[in-house]
Amino acid sequence: MPRGLVVPSNVHLTIGKIASVAQVSADTLRYYERERLITPAAKSRGGYRLYEREALRRIRFIKQAQQCGFNLAEIRALLALRATDAACCRDVRRVALEKKLQLESKIKAMKAMSHALTRLIKECSADSRPLDDCPILAALERENGVKRRGR
Numbered sequence: 160m161p162r163g164l165v166v167p168s169n170v171h172l173t174i175g176k177i178a179s180v181a182q183v184s185a186d187t188l189r190y191y192e193r194e195r196l197i198t199p200a201a202k203s204r205g206g207y208r209l210y211e212r213e214a215l216r217r218i219r220f221i222k223q224a225q226q227c228g229f230n231l232a233e234i235r236a237l238l239a240l241r242a243t244d245a246a247c248c249r250d251v252r253r254v255a256l257e258k259k260l261q262l263e264s265k266i267k268a269m270k271a272m273s274h275a276l277t278r279l280i281k282e283c284s285a286d287s288r289p290l291d292d293c294p295i296l297a298a299l300e301r302e303n304g305v306k307r308r309g310r
Contacts, residue, residue, distance in 0.1 A: 171200060171209035181218040188218070194231055196221055196238065227255075228262050 178185045188208075191197045197217050199208035217238070224234045237254060240246045282294040290296060 171203075171211060172215070173203070174199075174208045174210070177210045177215055177218070181215055181222070183218060183222070191218065191221065194235070196231065196235060228258055233258065 172180070174185045174188055178188055181188075188197065192199070192208075197210070197214045199214070200211040201209045203209055220238070221231075221234050224237060229237065233254070237251065240250055240254070279295045279298050282298065
């Protein structure tokens with residue numbers, strides 16, 4: 160079934176069908192169930208999980224939120240906000256701003272790591288020196304306060 164397919168609200172889809180439509184694995188759906196992010200609407204006589212269109216909407220929401228950097232606990236909180244009558248857009252915006260600040264902090268830390276590695280790589284001439292003379296290993300040992308020992 161194509162991704163843009165509209166599923167009628169009264170149709171129940173098996174785990175395999177909804178996984179195919181949502182472009183996730185059946186194992187992912189079972190995991191989302193264990194995490195209480197989705198719930199099957201019913202089970203068939205044969206014991207197969209059956210889902211409604213709402214589950215498909217939630218799965219797509221989860222995948223989109225993951226692409227924005229939200230983890231499953233944060234997604235659960237967003238879904239809970241959505242189900243709360245007292246919540247408003249400002250509450251969701253606050254969560255999104257928090258996530259953005261976390262991501263920017265991680266990006267800054269990763270850039271610092273990348274720059275540190277760039278400096279170490281520039282120190283190494285990539286020749287066939289013995290490891291005891293490797294400037295990268297020496298710098299890493301020095302940076303961690305470990306005194307170099309001969310082999």
